[in-house]
Amino acid sequence: MIDGNQLITWGFKPGKWFKDALVVANAMKTGGADDGMIFKALAELQPSEITMRTNGLPFSVLIDAENELEQANINSVIQHMDALMRVPTIKAGAVMPDACPSGSQMGTIPVGGVVACEDAIHPGFHSADICCSVQVTVFNRNEDPKRILDVVNRVTHFGPGGRRHGMIRVPAPIMDEIILNPFTRGLEEYADRHFGTQGDGNHFAYVGIQKSTGKPALVTHHGSRGFGAQLYKRAKAVAKKHTAIVAQKVPPHNAWIKASSADGEAYWKALQIARLWTRSNHTIIHDLVRNAMGMTVLDRFWNEHNFVFQKSDGLFYHGKGATPNWSGFSADDDGRTLVPLNMAEPILILEHTNNRDALGFAPHGAGRNLGRKAFLRENQPEIPKGIDARFYCGKPDLSELPEAYKNAASVRTQISKYGIGKVVDEIIPYGSIMAGDWEVDAPWRKK
Structure with missing residues (x-):
């Protein structure tokens, strides 16, 4: 034998x-x-060993530098992308105008990075903040923006953790899907407790006036909260296990789940559940504000980043801090894309362009030239005048002030220069709420 x-x-x-x-x-x-x-x-x-490419595939660089700091940032982004494009599943890549490095391990996909992969879903390419997204509701009444911010502050929660149990429940159809899927089963408590909450870091509620209508608008920015973070941990473990078998020389942060496998199909469905949960989470917060103020909705739409999309070519397009900007990217696509810049700047509304060099994506914001810690070491920013900037915990997070981000006008110029999107409307800022510096050992301060 x-x-x-x-x-x-x-x-x-x-x-x-x-x-x-x-x-x-x-x-x-x-x-x-x-x-x-x-x-x-x-x-x-015997399964053949999948190896890294000797040289990275070419990729689009849709970003300009106006000073040495920005050039150093771009150089770092390009180094990471060049290493990333050696991963054997990747077939195409692009860098958005808001690009900045997001990890120290070489080949970590940068914020503002997009890659198209064949038969592979890479959890590390969408990050733990699965389906981070923005939603806007334009209200059909000329209401004082200050009152809207006051109500937002009252009806939702910013910062770590969730609500007290039983206050707001996840809709039954979504919870049923969570229970049935092997990747999300057991995460019911995270899904329930974090439902109707905003999160921390750069997640915000922004109130302004829509330029085209003169009506007040609420924009929220957050992802799938603790529910998505736990889903990411599970997917990352499965991806590492799979890649260790078929491609031992591929770094763990570039690990993938074979999309056509049973695990891949289950994870794809889990991502759609996280997407549905997140969209519903935006909507419940907006509706809590609307109901509390007795207002009706004039317009509403949303779009996500930190997610994976499949096109008709069969490839899986991963956007890390990059927003889909091609028509029909989802069943609920509105034809418009929201691009927030910073709390003191208008939120841009783009018309879809499906730029091929950008792989159909647009930037998700203004991006950074320095990480949080590096920025705070070198700067003492102040809250901009004329903006009602609030921090839920009571202490400002200086790493989220406008000075911490790239020049908004420059990013907007690059969107136009590279044909990434056409600005068709804006939301003029009144003010915003963020979690703030909720504790001295916040995640970005830990070694």
Whole structure:
């Protein structure tokens, strides 16, 4: 009888495939095949090792530098992208005008990075903040923006953690999907407790006036909260396990789940559940404000970043801090894309352009030239005058003030220069709410 030790002696690499290989080998042995015939059959069964490319594929760089700091940022982004484009599943890539590095490990996808992958979903390419997104509601009444901000501050929660149990529940159809999916089952408590909340970091509620109508508008920015973060942990573990088998030389942060596998199909469905949860989360916050003030809705739409999309070419397009800007990217596509810049600047509303160099994406904001810690070491920013800037915990987060971000006018110019999108409307700022510096050991301060 042929066993695993015999296969190793013959030079085969151990792995999950050994189980099936031994069945074949012993069936052939029983049927009278000699060792040479068995070896040849097993050689065809042995999975081939997937390796990194020697050179990275070319990618679009749709970003300009106006000073040395910006050029250093772009250089770092390009280094990461060049390493990233060596990952064997990737077929195309692009860098948005808001690009900045998002990790120290070489080949980490930058914020503002887009990659198209074949038969692969990479959790690390959409990050733990799954389906981070923005939604706007334009109200059909000339209301004082200050009153709207006051109500937002009252009806939702900013910062870590969730609501008290039972205050607002996830809609039953969404919860049913969470329970049924193997990636989301067991995360019901996260989904429920974080429903109707805003989050921390750069997640905000912004109130302004829509330029085209003169009506007040509420824009919220957040992702799938603790629910999505836990889903990401599960997916990352599955991806590392899969890649360790088929492509041992690929770094863990570039690991993937084979999209056509059972795990891949289940995770794709889990991502759609997270998307539905997040869209509903935006909507419940907007409706709480609307109901509290007795207003009606004139207009509403949303769009996501930090997500994965599949096009008709079959590839999976991962946008890390990049927003889909092609018509029909989803069943609920509105034909417009929201691009917030900073609390003191208008939120841009783009018309879809489907720019091929940008792989159909647009920037999700203004981006940074320096990380939070580096910026705070070198700057002492002040809250801009004329803006009602509020911080839920009571202490401003200086790393979220406008000075921490790239020049908004420059980003807007690059959107036009590279044909990424056409600005068709704006939301003029009144003020915003963020979590603020809720504790001294916030995640970005930890080593």
